Amino acid sequence: MHTLTRGAFRSTTTVPAGSRVEVRPPSLCHAPDSAWQRFMFWLLAPAPYEAAPPLSRMPAVRTDFLETLRDIHTLDAKLLKDRIGFTRSLRELWHLRTEVYRVVAVARSQAEAEERVAELNRHFPTRSPRSGFAPL
Numbered sequence: 001m002h003t004l005t006r007g008a009f010r011s012t013t014t015v016p017a018g019s020r021v022e023v024r025p026p027s028l029c030h031a032p033d034s035a036w037q038r039f040m041f042w043l044l045a046p047a048p049y050e051a052a053p054p055l056s057r058m059p060a061v062r063t064d065f066l067e068t069l070r071d072i073h074t075l076d077a078k079l080l081k082d083r084i085g086f087t088r089s090l091r092e093l094w095h096l097r098t099e100v101y102r103v104v105a106v107a108r109s110q111a112e113a114e115e116r117v118a119e120l121n122r123h124f125p126t127r128s129p130r131s132g133f134a135p136l
Contacts, residue, residue, distance in 0.1 A: 025094040025120045058090060061123045065093055068100055070115045072107040094124055 065084045069077050080096070080103055087093050099115055105113035 008111060022126060023094075023097075024034070024125045025091050057123070058087075061090060061093055062087060062122060064123065065096065065100065069103065072103060072105070074107055076103050077107065090123065 021030055062084060066081055069084075080099055083099075084093065084096060087096070097120055100120065101113045101117045104116050
């Protein structure tokens with residue numbers, strides 16, 4: 001019997017030490033307008049203030065997602081483009097990154113998929129990875 005370890009399914013691509021960054025989903029809330037809204041956002045929001053993108057960014061981000069699939073003409077790509085077109089929030093797009101990765105990796109390559117998703121990640125908040133000493 002073979003037991004699996006925690007790192008058994010990690011990517012085989014090499015990432016320079018210290019350059020790994022986690023991409024977090026955007027906040028469900030939108031950027032507050034007044035001091036009172038900022039206070040309430042700080043008090044109640046599930047994510048930091050900078051994770052709350054303005055609604056005006058949505059069309060540009062959606063266009064970038066569609067552009068990522070521009071040269072792929074499979075049925076999966078068409079269905080994914082339709083899903084991207086119907087998204088209502090950046091959080092929904094954040095969740096579609098894995099599907100974009102899958103479609104690009106199947107049609108082109110894993111390396112190409114990693115590059116394209118990395119380009120999409122600029123639209124979402126990031127944080128440094130956890131220390132190796134912190135519990136998960």
